[in-house]
Amino acid sequence: MPALELNDNIYRLFADxxxxxxxxxxxxxxxxxxKTRLQKRISALGLxxxxxxxxxxxxxxxxxxxxxxxxxxxxxxxFFFRERxxxxxxxxxxIGCIAERKNETGIKQLRAWCAASSTGEEAYSIxxxxxxxxxxxxxxxxxxxxxxxxxxxxxxxKRGVYGENQVQKMPKAFVHKYLDTVTNKxxxxxxxxxxxxxxxxxxxRLNLMNQRFPFKGKFDFIFCRNVMIYFDRPTQEMLIKxxxxxxxxxxxxxIGHSEALPVSCKKYLKTLGSALFxxxxxxxx
Numbered sequence: 001m002p003a004l005e006l007n008d009n010i011y012r013l014f015a016d017x018x019x020x021x022x023x024x025x026x027x028x029x030x031x032x033x034x035k036t037r038l039q040k041r042i043s044a045l046g047l048x049x050x051x052x053x054x055x056x057x058x059x060x061x062x063x064x065x066x067x068x069x070x071x072x073x074x075x076x077x078x079f080f081f082r083e084r085x086x087x088x089x090x091x092x093x094x095i096g097c098i099a100e101r102k103n104e105t106g107i108k109q110l111r112a113w114c115a116a117s118s119t120g121e122e123a124y125s126i127x128x129x130x131x132x133x134x135x136x137x138x139x140x141x142x143x144x145x146x147x148x149x150x151x152x153x154x155x156x157x158k159r160g161v162y163g164e165n166q167v168q169k170m171p172k173a174f175v176h177k178y179l180d181t182v183t184n185k186x187x188x189x190x191x192x193x194x195x196x197x198x199x200x201x202x203x204x205r206l207n208l209m210n211q212r213f214p215f216k217g218k219f220d221f222i223f224c225r226n227v228m229i230y231f232d233r234p235t236q237e238m239l240i241k242x243x244x245x246x247x248x249x250x251x252x253x254x255i256g257h258s259e260a261l262p263v264s265c266k267k268y269l270k271t272l273g274s275a276l277f278x279x280x281x282x283x284x285x
Contacts, residue, residue, distance in 0.1 A: 004042065006035040010050050014038070017058060022070055022149060023209040023239070024230040037072040041065070067205075071150045080121045080162070080170040083225065086254050087129055089276060090221075094252055095133040098220045101250065109141040110134060113219045115208065115243070116227040117146035120157025120193075121166055126223060127197050128178050136200075145215075147206035154203050160193035167191050208239055218248045225275070226256035237262045241285060244268050249281040 014034060015026040026034060035050075042053045045065070057065050081087050095110075102108055112130065114123040123146035134140050148154050161182065167175055178197060184190040206213070208227070222243055228236045240253075240262060247253060255261065255275045268285060269277040 004035075004039060004048075004050055006031060006038075006050050010054060011035075013054060014050070017054075018070070018073055021066065021209065022074070022207060023235045024073065025232045025235070034073070038069070040072055041068055067151055070207075071152045074148075074150050074153075078118045078121045078226075079166045079168070081125050082122065082169065083257055083275070084169065085274065086223075086225075086276065087125055089273065090126070090129040091132060094221070095130060098251075099134060108139050110143075111217060111219045112144040112221040113223070113246070114144060114146040115206075115222060115224040117148045117154070117157055117203070118150075119153045119162075120146065120160060120203075121162065122223060122225065123157065123201055123203075124160070124178075124193055124197050125170075126221070127200055128174055130200075131178075131196070142200050144201045145219075146201050146203050149205065149207050151205055154205060158198075158203055160198065162191050162193075164189065164191075209235075213242070213246060215246055218246050218251070220248050220251045221254070222247055222251070223254045225254055226258065228255060228259045233262060237264055240265045240269070244279055245285045247279045249279055251279050253277045253279070 008031075011031050011034065015030075018024050018026060038050065038053065042048075042050065045053070045056070047053050047056070057069055098110060102110065110130065112126055114126060117123045123144060127144055130142055130144075134142060136142055146154075146157065148157075161184065162179075163184070167179065170179075175191070178194055179191040180194060182190050182192045208224075224239070224243060228239065231239065243253065244265070252272075253269060253276075255277075257275045259275060261269065261271070261277060268280050268283040270280055272278050
């Protein structure tokens with residue numbers, strides 16, 4: 001299929017629509033990126049122009065295509081134990097502090113949310129840390145919710161098969177304990193997560209721009225890393241406040257190291273380390 005023309009006017013329409021639906025702020029310098037990614041959908045649907053595709057998506061002539069568009073627009077790059085210091089904090093301090101408080105109350109329940117789980121490496125890394133520190137056979141009820149806006153990456157996360165590049169930063173002891181060596185479709189060595197990790201994780205599609213989240217309870221840990229860089233400041237403030245409302249008192253919020261917490265959010269979140277925050281107890285949101 002020959003390259004199609006994406007003029008400035010239709011690019012702006014797409015950028016505004018994507019921002020409205022997902023909170024992703026493409027700005028003025030992502031025209032080439034959007035052109036390349038949307039052309040894949042246009043080709044797959046047998047359409048002839050960006051204008052025709054825009055009409056299809058915006059007028060909801062194919063409601064499922066909105067999901068398809070957001071799948072190709074959202075960027076998904078990750079690997080096991082990315083930004084390692086966060087996982088070191090979980091193993092050396094965070095999980096232990098939460099477990100101690102839970103033991104004092106007698107409620108041995110721990111909940112975690114990986115809010116931009118992508119292809120699953122981050123969620124599995126968190127679960128490995130939890131299982132290293134918490135033994136479910138001792139009466140602990142552990143559950144993790146892993147969400148993403150992209151259905152494609154969620155399906156890959158559920159399969160749990162990864163190449164060498166995704167596991168090279170993972171501690172070798174954890175590789176042997178939590179992954180099985182397999183052969184992928186290209187006859188290259190790959191790794192598949194063991195069932196013990198999937199036993200405690202639920203994968204769901206979730207748009208972080210939804211007005212309300214479908215949660216009944218609160219979380220002890222929330223990871224929302226390397227997604228807010230695509231949002232403008234008002235959207236970031238709105239999202240952080242909403243997430244904090246679903247965080248237990250003294251619970252932990254992790255964001256990406258290239259991201260900054262909006263100043264307004266420091267009324268209810270205190271800084272513990274690089275891109276690591278704790279909810280201030282008793283603060284009314």
